[in-house]
Amino acid sequence: MGRPLVFLFALTLAVLAARADPVGHEIARKHAARGGGKFRDVKSLYIEGKTLIGGEIIDIRMWSERPNRLRVESSMGARKVTQIYDGRHEPVIQHTEVEGGRPMRMTPGERRDFITNADFDGPLVDFAAKGNSVDYAGDEVVNGSPAKKLLVMGAQGDVFFVWVDAKTFEMVKRGVFRTANDKRVLIETIFGDFREVAGSLQPHRIETKIGTRSIYLMVLTRMVANIAAAPELFTVPEKWPLLPVEFKSESAGAPAAPAAPAGLNH
Secondary structure, eight states: OOHHHHHHHHHHHHHHHHTOOHHHHHHHHHHHTGGGGGGGGOOEEEEEEEEEETTEEEEEEEEEETTTEEEEEEEETTEEEEEEEOSSBOOEEEETTSGGGOOBOOOHHHHHHHHHHHOTTOSSTTTTTTTOEEEEEEEEEETTEEEEEEEEEOTTSOEEEEEEETTTOOEEEEEEEEEETTEEEEEEEEEEEEEEETTEEEEEEEEEEETTEEEEEEEEEEEEESOOOOGGGGOOOTTOOOOBOOOOOOOOSSOSSOOOOSSSOO
């Protein structure tokens, strides 16, 4: 990198630091302190539910652990898809009906989304330590209630929106731009039906949409906190190359399968 590029990079960082938004930061801090911070007592979650996608009903099971380990199993009859992220290496996906169920790489978009969803607390909790910037973007109504809209830039360059309920400070919506069929689209995920789990509120209804079109609807029927999961649940398959996590990749398209939140505190 030449001196002019280094200078421009440093100047960009200085501009970003200068425009730190105290309003956005305060909303993020209130989100991190919601419910008296009891969500931090939840160290792991085991989740069961169903997803409606493309006219099919898929059974799902999820295991997630702090800070960023995630396993998702989706099944319909004999068909099964397993996604695993151990928090350190590139995530892996297995389809029982694709190439004999051998481990495969996710697409760039799937990798990025799955790693993001594995963050147990989401992008606003300890946002500065994670290298995220947070800016207030106005007030809107989500699920019939007032919400605070925030613009978040991730440490790896991801830019997305989140909406935080103005009363509970729970995250009730998230929006991210992706490329689908050579078009830039906004994919929105709406979180609803919050119920108490181990002293914290967790959404039990999650819908992802492009405009008014629903991509998939996830209804969670069972959620149990702080049950120790077997370590092998998060272990990538034997002989799978332990590649470094890749972040800087453009999405190849809209999510083809549910990328379920981990701690669901997103």
